[in-house]
Amino acid sequence: MFEYLPTPTLLLDQDRTTRNIRQMQAVCDAHDVELWPHMKTHKMLEVARLQLEAGAKGLVCAKLGEAEAMLPSSVRRIFIAYSLVDPLQAPRLRHLAASLDELILACTSEAHAEALETLLATADLKLPVLMAVDTGQHREGARGLEGAMRLAACIQRQPHLELHGLYTHEGHAYGTANGNTQEVAATTHKQLLTLRDRLDSTLSIWPGCSVTAKELATMPGVTALRPGAYVFGDLSLAATQNIMQWDDVAVTILATVVDRPEPGLALIDAGSKTFSGDKTAAGLSGSFYDQRAIHITRCSEEHGFATGPQVDELRIGERVRVVPAHICPAVNLADEVTVICNDQVVDTWRVAARGKVQ
Ligand SMILES: Cc1ncc(COP(=O)(O)O)c(C=O)c1O
Known part of the structure; x- marks a missing residue:
């Protein structure tokens, strides 16, 4: 996808x-x-x-x-x-x-x-x-x-x-x-x-x-x-608090699996520079949208550490969608977002107030 x-x-x-x-x-x-x-x-x-x-x-x-x-x-x-x-x-x-x-x-x-x-x-x-x-x-x-x-x-x-x-x-x-x-x-x-x-x-x-x-x-x-x-919703609202349906989560992070250095661990190309440092109360940076049991349990700047059942089945180069722990700082780290409708890309929107912290 x-x-x-x-x-x-x-x-x-x-x-x-x-x-x-x-x-x-x-x-x-x-x-x-x-x-x-x-x-x-x-x-x-x-x-x-x-x-x-x-x-x-x-x-x-x-x-x-x-x-x-x-x-x-x-x-x-x-x-x-x-x-x-x-x-x-x-x-x-x-x-x-x-x-x-x-x-x-x-x-x-x-x-x-x-x-x-x-x-x-x-x-x-x-x-x-x-x-x-x-x-x-x-x-x-x-x-x-x-x-x-x-x-x-x-x-x-x-x-x-x-x-x-x-x-x-x-x-x-x-x-x-x-x-x-x-x-x-x-x-x-x-x-x-x-x-x-x-x-x-x-x-x-x-x-x-x-x-x-x-x-x-x-x-x-x-x-x-x-x-x-x-x-948009996020992991805190759709999983921790359970006040939003999973199918209502409107923004996910599309990432690529870049490595599988050992059994039980896959690395994706989104780390804290994409997710931010925020985590859920359970310490997660994100969870895969399509395989909810796979979690991002750790981040370095450009790597997300994916763990959980089925990570060994992930292919290098495979695209995955991840629901971030906290959506607000994740959006603030992006210049623009890719807009989709029925799983088709329809537009690109600029994060106009990105970094406007003054
Ligand atoms: C002063 C204030 N009002 C409203 C909100 C919105 O809260 P939420 O994103 O949980 O809806 C925030 C969030 O940080 C806030 O700081």
Whole structure:
């Protein structure tokens, strides 16, 4: 299969991508919840357009450079869910705000509120902000109810910040045992609503993670959801968490078997420079799409170590498709993806925001 393609390359199945986009949009529409997909997963204008055409209200980005790269998609609303602090970014921020109908920023702590105020004052912009709340991932966000009350009050004192709502990334859901996502969704929901009711009942509520998104869409009071990885899926979503079907995985890594140095081990031409260093909770970099029991258990830069039953039957030169552990950093390592439809190559899409980390 695909013997004529140079490898490694990322194969993007267009029908599956569209199906994943429509499914998530349908769940959000059915519950009157806005969908703001995180573009970090795909970083491609073509995919952003599919999401927006399906009904996404806006896009979420982490970095300013990602937001700038998405402008040609005709996106009109962007939420930058990241702690922006650098006053040198003021001119770029002004330009971005002028290019959109709505630009929302994140405020992630009291210390950050002051830095953000300086940035916005330098840019001469007053913008809506969503306040980060830590619901268990222990990265950015106010700690505990009292910490959140203090952060809200701090935001309200800043002349260039307008408190719009509460957001969280409940990414710790990836670490829960298979089947416990309902519990993480319920706890996240409770934490956000309790805080909102203490602060101001008009504040909007924005949780965001592919593991919990469909569950949270059904819960009262949720304004918007910000899943990212759902658009393509990966080993974490389709195997570890089991919240996506294997047949819904839309991007695989096409690689070539380059050696079989000893019984029980095959080497493929995709290593950490293709998969990234991310692994599943079980320590896997990937699993073969067509032979699910064959796993990439180790990577060096340009080699993936394939182990499992049937590896000794693999032929040198054979093409294999691998589902990566974590799709987002894998896409960010590629200049472009090969688009397929019914197993035929139909296009090549550029990863427009690749490496836009500034
Ligand atoms: C702030 C924020 N929002 C949303 C997401 C999307 O999460 P996922 O890719 O699990 O859907 C992420 C992922 O890292 C994130 O950091």
